Amino acid sequence: MKYKLAFIGYGVVAQGLTEILIEKEEILKEKYDLEFAVVAISDIKKGSVYDENGLDMKNILELVRQGKQIDKYPSGIKGMDSVQTIKETNADVIVEVTFTDVKTGEPALTHIKTALENKKHVISTNKGPVVKKAGELLQLAEKNGVSYGFEGVVLAGTPAINLAQYTLAGNTISGFKGILNGTTNYILTQMENGMSYDEALEKAQELGYAEADPTGDVEGLDALGKVVILCNVILGKKITWDQVERKGITNISIDDIKKAKQEGKRWKLIGKAEIKQDGSLFAQVLPERLPLTDPLAGVMDATNALTYHTDELGSITIVGPGAGKRETGFSLLIDLININANLTSKK
């Protein structure tokens, strides 16, 4: 099938997806019968453009690389805001990748709701709406006969959510345990290699893993958001931020790390949750000393990992990248391929 995409937000992740789409155009058509045109882009800073027949995305990427506004594109309709772009263009898939407040979920929440109400598929890497309203949005999508894909909100393009929902189907998943934040795992790895916390943080910032204000990562807030998402989406248990015990890595010293190493252990920031016998939920984000025999202990640098606890297979762990322009952009392609697989088999 052929899809008409509209990007709401056109930052790094959107550009990553664009690169992949351009490079893989042939393969996607041949292997998955998946064709596409990008008909609209609306970015609050970079401007907007709409052409119902499709934009030349190489041209768009070139404009962005040169630091120019998107509305310098030589043709098309300019000036449509995000909600107009969602409602009034002929796009049938909305790629929601705005900068969004993870606590309120806005403006992504409004974008996604508007798109689903207008019977348009949504693929998004925004955590906020999933943290706040996953159940409601998925219901809205089902009611309107469209999909809401968000593989990228946990472990970027590493297919953690699809693994649980599709390939582990038939299992009952009772809990999980994971290294859900790449920045902190990178810092802990570098501290084991001899850097101080401050040096490791600085290096993480240099590499683009950590932001100028690293609080969200090092205090465990980012991992917490992912725990909340996995509880809601995978375990089917409603939980909010304040119900999860949380501690970051800022109190772990070089001495702690050395001591653990001597004992054949390794510090990791672990986000986990488990449905208890009585049906209630236990969830926390906490640094733990894992034995080196734990599959999560060998996960180093910015790599992420997630172990699901299942009734039929015991522990199933997936290990892969947790961030990155292409890696996160790719998660949107996984969602798009899923939409296509469903629609193609319905023909």
Added chain:
Amino acid sequence: MKYKLAFIGYGVVAQGLTEILIEKEEILKEKYDLEFAVVAISDIKKGSVYDENGLDMKNILELVRQGKQIDKYPSGIKGMDSVQTIKETNADVIVEVTFTDVKTGEPALTHIKTALENKKHVISTNKGPVVKKAGELLQLAEKNGVSYGFEGVVLAGTPAINLAQYTLAGNTISGFKGILNGTTNYILTQMENGMSYDEALEKAQELGYAEADPTGDVEGLDALGKVVILCNVILGKKITWDQVERKGITNISIDDIKKAKQEGKRWKLIGKAEIKQDGSLFAQVLPERLPLTDPLAGVMDATNALTYHTDELGSITIVGPGAGKRETGFSLLIDLININANLTSKK
């Protein structure tokens, strides 16, 4: 949808699936709209029975537990052989789980071909036919509008094949590296814990991991079969047994293991393959000393693991059980759920 299953072979794996189907009957109906009846069983030693309206599987399991013949079942048609059962019953899904020569693929190969030619879906844990004829059988299935599922041939119910085919869709997979045999990994783990090779092997046999003749495991033949399967099915490269360099674990001494440990490394039997720049394939099964920072190094006991090398996501690793009655039985349910998902969405 409702499926009529026929078991060809009724050993441990078939019984594992039966237990799961009985226990999960309600969930499968509610969650996946998947209903089933087992209409026939044909086992070369335990006898056969066919009832077009379905057998009482609790009754069958009880007969088997008591060591009785299946044809002691109180009703139904007795005495049909495997090919008759495939051709002449009303079954629409053939569960092929016979004891099969992994080198010739028989008798499973004949069973699977016959089933597909008769437009019946096949789900199977038999490695032989996949090693010998994966491509041909998949084509035959497609031609006849049915499915051939074999998730269980690598890593039992750990969804290694589905991960590559569905959830990593859109990636180009250029190679893999894995701990593909549970027995040898168990032996190496126990040797690190202080047992001799002979003690560890004996313990593995006690636990049912290793067979009386352990050659297939310890000489790397089992891992080799899985490398051949993954090359053919995932990398799309035809390769045969004799093209893969192979070495088992029988020459690894306690001293080797201690020495590796002192150097922060760990011996693992690794099966791997990589498509080279010129398009040719490099494949081998060999014991390797992995650094403890390798995600495969922390995979202990009988657990298996597989790392795929992808273009968009780099390395993606899945870790889980590689054997077991329920775990392997469950792989057949994954295949059945896949068949159902395809057919249901086509309605």
